[in-house]
Amino acid sequence: MDANGTVRWGILATGGIAERFATDLGALDGAEVVAVASRTEASAKAFADRFGIPRAYGEWAGLIADEDVDVVYVATPHHAHRAAAGLALEAGKAVLCEKALTLNAREAEELVTLARGRGLFLMEAMWMYCNPLIRRIAELVRDGAVGEVRTVQADFGLAGPFDAAHRLRDPAVGGGALLDLGVYPVSFAHLLLGEPSAVHAHARISPEGVDLNTGMLLGWDSGASALLSCSLEADTPLTASVTGTAGRIDVPRGFFFPERFTLHRAGREPEEFVSADDPHSLRHEAAEVMRCLRAGATESPLVPLDGSLAVMRTLDAVRDRVGVRYPQEVTRA
Numbered sequence: 001m002d003a004n005g006t007v008r009w010g011i012l013a014t015g016g017i018a019e020r021f022a023t024d025l026g027a028l029d030g031a032e033v034v035a036v037a038s039r040t041e042a043s044a045k046a047f048a049d050r051f052g053i054p055r056a057y058g059e060w061a062g063l064i065a066d067e068d069v070d071v072v073y074v075a076t077p078h079h080a081h082r083a084a085a086g087l088a089l090e091a092g093k094a095v096l097c098e099k100a101l102t103l104n105a106r107e108a109e110e111l112v113t114l115a116r117g118r119g120l121f122l123m124e125a126m127w128m129y130c131n132p133l134i135r136r137i138a139e140l141v142r143d144g145a146v147g148e149v150r151t152v153q154a155d156f157g158l159a160g161p162f163d164a165a166h167r168l169r170d171p172a173v174g175g176g177a178l179l180d181l182g183v184y185p186v187s188f189a190h191l192l193l194g195e196p197s198a199v200h201a202h203a204r205i206s207p208e209g210v211d212l213n214t215g216m217l218l219g220w221d222s223g224a225s226a227l228l229s230c231s232l233e234a235d236t237p238l239t240a241s242v243t244g245t246a247g248r249i250d251v252p253r254g255f256f257f258p259e260r261f262t263l264h265r266a267g268r269e270p271e272e273f274v275s276a277d278d279p280h281s282l283r284h285e286a287a288e289v290m291r292c293l294r295a296g297a298t299e300s301p302l303v304p305l306d307g308s309l310a311v312m313r314t315l316d317a318v319r320d321r322v323g324v325r326y327p328q329e330v331t332r333a
Helices: 016-025 041-051 060-065 078-090 105-118 132-142 177-193 283-295 305-322 327-332
Strands: 007-012 031-037 055-057 071-074 094-098 122-125 149-157 198-205 211-219 225-231 240-244 247-251 260-265 271-274
Touching: 007 016, 007 060, 007 283, 016 031, 016 041, 016 283, 031 041, 031 060, 041 055, 055 060, 060 078, 071 078, 078 094, 078 105, 094 283, 105 122, 105 305, 122 283, 122 305, 132 177, 132 240, 132 247, 132 260, 149 177, 177 211, 177 225, 177 240, 177 305, 198 305, 211 305
Parallel strands: 007 031, 007 071, 031 055, 071 094, 094 122, 149 225
Antiparallel strands: 149 240, 198 211, 211 225, 240 247, 247 260, 260 271
16 A cells, blocks of 8 residues: 555456456545556556556566555456466465456365465455445344345346357356356355355256356255356346245345345335445445455455355355366366
8 A cells, every 4th residue: 555545456357347347446535556467468558548557567477566556356257366366465465356266166275275374365356245235134134134044045147148159158267157147146145144054956058068057956954045046048037035034135136236125024014225326336345355455454354265265165066066167177186
């Protein structure tokens, strides 16, 4: 941080999510993007010109070595998260890494071990967890507003179609519905119930070997269950609900960036909770990173590393059940 407490960001990658993040950082007090890196200098330069970023690097190493960068936002596809975030941590940088945190739990454990061993900040960019309304839902559930949770339902599906050359169907980059889309319903269930004790799944697998349409049934020792789905072939409702012994919370379309939700309790009128600001903004997760850095914290209580590890273990279990394995995993087996 500079003398004024401004947190200086470096953005690694220049895709769509990086563009959204740079836009939202521009509206956040105390944040400054000082560098961007891409695989090519032309891409980095074009991104820097668009967002007024002073330095552009045509390779990762330049940004990671930049002494003015306080924290690196890793916005690459998830197959590159282990390598990119690992390089940044090894160079002593704090890291905010896009979700899914890595391809698998083993890689995630390596990153977490590296960060904790060096006393460095690391957080998965699960922006849903930082959204004020999602935080309110979690708070209501913890406080017993719906009683003991019995079921959670959530889905995330896109109609496509995505052709065989699209990254979402490419096993080499961790393609499939699960890591891009399914991570949201799985993370929603984890937020409310923790890590499940049982995982069942069924999927339609593409000719390339990635999941196109996946259904999951998770179970907990409490007797609670979660019915979750993700799809690259169907425009699903994108809704979520949590039902307990004393009530229910319904989250309408776009549950991972909710504009509103409704709490239903027996004998009472439904209570509606409405977002006070832009629910689509990534600034809440960026603000949480900056809060942690200013406080000298190496982990966020909103997106704890143990929670990210637990989600990765569940995603691994789902892939194991449906038979999806990425080339990198076969090579290292």
